[in-house]
Amino acid sequence: FSSPRVDHVIIPEPLNVDRVCIGHRGVWWAEIETLGRIAHGSMPFLGDCAIRHMGALIARIERDLIPKLQKKTTNMPVVPKPANASTLNFNSLHGGQEETQGDSLPAPCVPDSARLVIDRRFLIEEELSEVKRELHEILQELQHARPEFRYKIRDLLEVSPVRIDEDDPVAKATANGILAVLGKPAEFVCSPGTYDQKHIDRIGRLKSCIAYGPGILELAHQPDEYVExxxxxxxxxxMAFAAYELLTGKT
Incomplete structure (x- = not known):
């Protein structure tokens, strides 16, 4: 995906048929593991419960970090409106014994491990180093506040925010197509989540890239997602109109 083989890219994404998506927020995924000490479940005082340590971490994130993120906003036209701020999602949580099948019970043990995957979406105005530092500070404070609090953290995914100008050729051609086909001006937006523009930008070094396509953005990854x-x-x-304009220079 680089010139001269490729000049422009349109990535189909469900962002609403009258929108041209010119970029997206950044993302940092990480797995945090809190560590404990196993013991018999009838004598929890002999062990150290990793799930309780994880509960303390989640409580601190809820109390201190998430309200702070809600106050950070961007100048990028991110939709829907609440995604105009930084966000953090608890993607998955696992701890203790594995789930059993049927009527059998798990072994009565104090859990020595709990794992949390976080999905942190950040703004073009934020630095990734600062995004990570906010969480590391909470973890370090918990180490001082809680006896035997131990943890590991592992990066899973890092993607920087991207954005192109509204007057980029592929953005303009697609906007012209929306006006011609739908009879109304296009809305230029940025996506709350990432998509393949990150690869076109980072690996292909090609900036002239947008996302466009039918579908309702707010229904993404939901069981009733559909396209009219x-x-x-x-x-x-x-897209045919945009391709014709880009290839011929004619509107």
Whole structure:
């Protein structure tokens, strides 16, 4: 994905048929493991419960970090509106014995490990080093506040925010297609989540890249996600219009 083989890229994404997506927020995924000491469940005082340590971490994130993130906002046109701020999601949580099948009970043990995966979405105005530092500070404070608090943290994914100008050729051509097909001006937006523009930008070194396509953004990854057939047909016409304009220079 680089010139001269490729000049422009349109990535189909469900961002609404009248929108041109010119970028996305950044993301940091990390796995945090709190460590304990195993013991018999009837004598928890002989062990050290990793899940209780994890509970303390989650409580601190809820109390201190998430309200702080909600106050950080961006100048990027991120949609929907609440995604205009930094966010943190608890993606998954595992601790203690593995779940059993049927009617059997797990072994009665104090858990010596609990693992939390976080999904931190950050803004183009934020530095990744600062994003990580906010969480590391909480972990270090818990080490001082809680006896035997021990943890490991592992980076899973790092993606920087990206954005191109509204007057980039592929963005303009797609906006012209929306006006021609739908009869209304395009809305230029940025995505709350990442998509393949990060690879086009980072690996291909190609900046002229957008996301466009039918679908309702707020339904992404939900069980009732769908695309209207009329919107799919309209989006195909818009992309055909954009391709024709980019290839011929004619509108």
């Amino acid at each position: 057939i009329d919107d799919m047909l309209a989006a195909a016409k818009v």
